[in-house]
Each structure stands twice: as C-alpha cells, then as structure tokens.
Amino acid sequence: MSDIKKVVLAYSGGLDTSVIAKWITETYNCEVVTFTADLGQGEEVEPARAKAQALGIKEIYIDDLREEFVRDFVFPMFRANAIYEGEYLLGTSIARPLISKRLIEIANETGADAIAHGATGKGNDQVRFELGAYALKPGVQVIAPWREWDLTSRESLMAYCDQHGIEVEKKKGKKSPYSMDANLLHISYEGDILEDPWSEPEEDMWLWSVSPENAPDVATYLEIEYVKGDIVALNGEKMSPATVLEYLNKVGGENGIGRVDIVENRYVGMKARGCYETPGGTIMMRAHRAIESITLDREVAHLKDSLMPKYAELIYNGYWWSPERRMLQSMIDESQEFVNGTVKVKLYKGNVSVVGRKSDDTLFDESIATFEDDGGSYDQKDAEGFIKLNSLRLRLAALKGRSPLDRE
Structure with a gap:
C-alpha cells in the first residue's frame, strides 16, 4: 500500500463515497483527489465540493460532461441501435467509459498513480470502470473498497462516519428504498421489493414518467431530423446533443414512454431484476430505425442487425475501449453516411408510433413499390x-x- 501516493476517486458526495474518501486516506496513507461528473443526473453536483473540502480534500474536480456524454457516447451507441437482451437501452453501461476516461485524464494531470470507485463486488460497474481504466492507462492501480473493507451495511458506514467525524446529510421525509442511478439517458431502480421478480413496482417509484394510463388523451407529434445518423433538430429547431435528449426525456416522460421492468444477466454471472426509465432513448431508437429503413441498403441493414447484439454486449460488459468495439463502430459509422432526413413520430400513452419518414437520400422508389x-x-x-x-x-x-x- 505504501507505493500509492495519490488516488483519484469517483466521488458523488453521498454516504458511500464520503466514507471511501476517508477510508482510503487512512488505509493507504495517501492523498485523495475527488472527481464528480455531471452527466445530467438531475441533482446538483456543486455541493460535492463543500463535502469534499470538509473531508480535507485539496484537489477537487467537478465537470459538466453532458454534451460530451451524449455526443461521443450515447449518439454513437444509438447509431448501432444497441439494445441488450432485447430490452435494456444500456443507460448505466454507456456512462461508465466516460467516467473512466475522465478519471485517467485527471490522474495524468495530477500525477496520481491510482484511481478508486464505489462500485460493489457484485455488480457490473466494477468491471466497466476498471476495464476502461486499464485500457487507457495500463499501469494504473485500482482501489475498490467494497472488495477490501468490512463495512458491509449502511449501519456500519454510519458508525464509521460517527467515529471519524464525517458529516452525513440526513434528508427529511421518506428515503427511497431503491438503489438508483441516473444520467441524461435514463434512471434505474434496483433493490427492496424489486429483488422479488414477482413483485410489481410501486407507482410512486417512477420519477421521470407518468403511467401510460394517466398520460394525456391527445397524442403528441414530433419531427426528428437526422444527419449521418445523429439527431440535429426537433420540430425544425436545431439543438445540441444534450439538449435533444433533455427535450425528448421531457416530452417522452409526459406521455408515459420508456418504462421497462427486466431481469438481466450480469457479466459477473448472476441474474438481477431492474426497472428503467428511458423516455428519450426509447423515442430515439424507434426514430433511428425508421430513418434507416428508407436510407440503408438491405444487406447493410441486415448485417448491422446481426452484429448489434455483440456490440451491445461489449458495452454492457465494459469493453467500450476495446479494439473490437472500435472496429465495429467504424463499420457502423460508415453505414450512416446517407442516414439523413426526417422522421415523424406520434407519442400516445406509452407508445411511440412512426407515422412518417422522408429523406433526400431515400432508397424507397414509389414507382417500383406501387401496386x-x-x-x-x-x-x-x-x-x-x-x-x-x-x-x-x-x-x-x-x-x-x-x-x-x-x-x-
């Protein structure tokens, strides 16, 4: 442990990572640098600065990564129409390579020789963070406290805070019983009653969307404009990548779109039940396939579809920075040269219906297709x-x- 002098910690400001910051300082007798990312999770990230300062942290990074996240990670993934095991739009998975990238960049900037994260030893995130880190900085050391310490419950973490004078924010009102992760693409829910696959989620669990039953009785129409497979405008208004997703999340959530309840196969071997809200991503998936339907050659489209499950699996398992994912991405991006045009969708009570598509690069020929x-x-x-x-x-x-x- 003595060879570690400085560690960059992925820091949320919550209970777990606050304990981790102090635990690393004491256990490894080293300096800790904190990094907090704003990926559009809907919570203010700036308070993490004061919390880190209270822990004695001298180097604190708080970065707004929303545009980079959507432009360089979400959009490339949606060019592939990636979906894991038929239902999961990879909302958590696609955020991890960006966090790993920034952890390594900060490690290089500050001269740190290790990174740390708060992912547990049962989940996928530990794999995703660490595969990304090793791909970008092979000699980096990784500290994963949940695989090392004996603090195995919330009670033990709270006791550690009491012993070490760590202030823990005690929120008023009922605390959510679920483990949640959010970014601009989605919000996820795990734990509590969801650990029983037979138990129906409680309606008040969902935070981003109304239930389809309570959605408006009047449909919402959207016109989505594409250039080379990426959305560039909504209803004729040019928007940045992050702004596009923010808007689609809002209008999708208002119409009860994007809820899924699945049992997925984790990379570490177990099955896990999770619920997800991905309103904007659900709209994006349907619309992108629609614009491809008139602009892609048949065999190119079918080849993309046959390779998509492998591409999605690579992202889910943490191999975003692998040579095989990058090779597939080059092929996918090449296929998008003529994926230009506009798709019209109708949003109504949880459904996304494609009702129109047009493109100057269309391969649809009415004179041939006509009856x-x-x-x-x-x-x-x-x-x-x-x-x-x-x-x-x-x-x-x-x-x-x-x-x-x-x-x-």
Missing part, C-alpha cells in the same frame, strides 16, 4: 427465374429423398 401500374420499371416476369434459382437446392434435396414430408 398500381409501374410503367414497366419492374418486370414481374423476372420473379419466375429468381424463384426457380433460389429454390434449386430445395428441389434437388427433395428429389434425393430429403423432402421434409419424407422425414415425418
């Missing part, structure tokens, strides 16, 4: 040879006694 007279642009007789050639192997197999009927 009316196509003017000779498509010769229907050509389909006969096409079908015969594609059925050749099936006919040969049947002639050799391999018909599915012969095997019943």
Whole structure:
C-alpha cells in the first residue's frame, strides 16, 4: 500500500463515497483527489465540493460532461441501435467509459498513480470502470473498497462516519428504498421489493414518467431530423446533443414512454431484476430505425442487425475501449453516411408510433413499390427465374429423398 501516493476517486458526495474518501486516506496513507461528473443526473453536483473540502480534500474536480456524454457516447451507441437482451437501452453501461476516461485524464494531470470507485463486488460497474481504466492507462492501480473493507451495511458506514467525524446529510421525509442511478439517458431502480421478480413496482417509484394510463388523451407529434445518423433538430429547431435528449426525456416522460421492468444477466454471472426509465432513448431508437429503413441498403441493414447484439454486449460488459468495439463502430459509422432526413413520430400513452419518414437520400422508389401500374420499371416476369434459382437446392434435396414430408 505504501507505493500509492495519490488516488483519484469517483466521488458523488453521498454516504458511500464520503466514507471511501476517508477510508482510503487512512488505509493507504495517501492523498485523495475527488472527481464528480455531471452527466445530467438531475441533482446538483456543486455541493460535492463543500463535502469534499470538509473531508480535507485539496484537489477537487467537478465537470459538466453532458454534451460530451451524449455526443461521443450515447449518439454513437444509438447509431448501432444497441439494445441488450432485447430490452435494456444500456443507460448505466454507456456512462461508465466516460467516467473512466475522465478519471485517467485527471490522474495524468495530477500525477496520481491510482484511481478508486464505489462500485460493489457484485455488480457490473466494477468491471466497466476498471476495464476502461486499464485500457487507457495500463499501469494504473485500482482501489475498490467494497472488495477490501468490512463495512458491509449502511449501519456500519454510519458508525464509521460517527467515529471519524464525517458529516452525513440526513434528508427529511421518506428515503427511497431503491438503489438508483441516473444520467441524461435514463434512471434505474434496483433493490427492496424489486429483488422479488414477482413483485410489481410501486407507482410512486417512477420519477421521470407518468403511467401510460394517466398520460394525456391527445397524442403528441414530433419531427426528428437526422444527419449521418445523429439527431440535429426537433420540430425544425436545431439543438445540441444534450439538449435533444433533455427535450425528448421531457416530452417522452409526459406521455408515459420508456418504462421497462427486466431481469438481466450480469457479466459477473448472476441474474438481477431492474426497472428503467428511458423516455428519450426509447423515442430515439424507434426514430433511428425508421430513418434507416428508407436510407440503408438491405444487406447493410441486415448485417448491422446481426452484429448489434455483440456490440451491445461489449458495452454492457465494459469493453467500450476495446479494439473490437472500435472496429465495429467504424463499420457502423460508415453505414450512416446517407442516414439523413426526417422522421415523424406520434407519442400516445406509452407508445411511440412512426407515422412518417422522408429523406433526400431515400432508397424507397414509389414507382417500383406501387401496386398500381409501374410503367414497366419492374418486370414481374423476372420473379419466375429468381424463384426457380433460389429454390434449386430445395428441389434437388427433395428429389434425393430429403423432402421434409419424407422425414415425418
């Protein structure tokens, strides 16, 4: 432990990381630098400065990373239409590589030789933070207190605070029983009654959205403009990436959009039940697939879809900075060159319906697709040879006694 002189801690200002800051100082006899990221979690981050100062921290970083988060992490992920196990839009997962990146940058700026985080030894986040850190600074040391100390309950953490004079903010009113994580893309809920997969979430748990039953009786329409696969304007108004997501979260939440309740397979091996609100991301996913439907070549679209589960798994498991994810990203970004245009969606009581799409780069040709007279642009007789050639192997197999009927 004596070879660690300075540690950069991912610091929220809450109970866990406040205890961690003091514990590292005492256990490792080293200096602690705190880093607090504003990723659009909806809570004021500046109070973390006073809390860190009260702990004797001299170097304190508080960074507004909202635009970088959406521009360089969320948008690239949505170009891939990434979704984990069919339902999870990776809201927590995609925030971790940015936090790791900034931890390493601050370590380089301050001459720190270690980083620290407050992720537990049962979760995915410890993997995500540390894989990112090692990819960006191979020689960095990592301190993960939850894997080292014997403070295993909230009561023991509170007792530690009492012993070491750490002030803990005691909020008035009922404390949420859930473990929550939030950023501009989503908010998650775990723990308490959610640990029983049969228990329905309580309605007052949801913070970002109204229930679909209580959503407005009148639909909301949005026009979403894309350039190279990224949203650049809503209803004709140009917006920055973070502003786009903020607006979509607001209007999506008002219409009861984006709630999911899932049991997912964690990378560390266990199944875990979580509930998520991702209103803006849900709209983005539907709209992006809609603009791709008229601008992407068929085989390019199908190849993207076949590779997407691997891409999503890489992000979920913490491999954002891996060479394979970056290779896939290059291919995905290449596919987006002509993904330009506008999608019209209707939001109504928890549903996102695509009701229109247009693009100067469309591959949709009405003169060919029409059920009316196509003017000779498509010769229907050509389909006969096409079908015969594609059925050749099936006919040969049947002639050799391999018909599915012969095997019943």
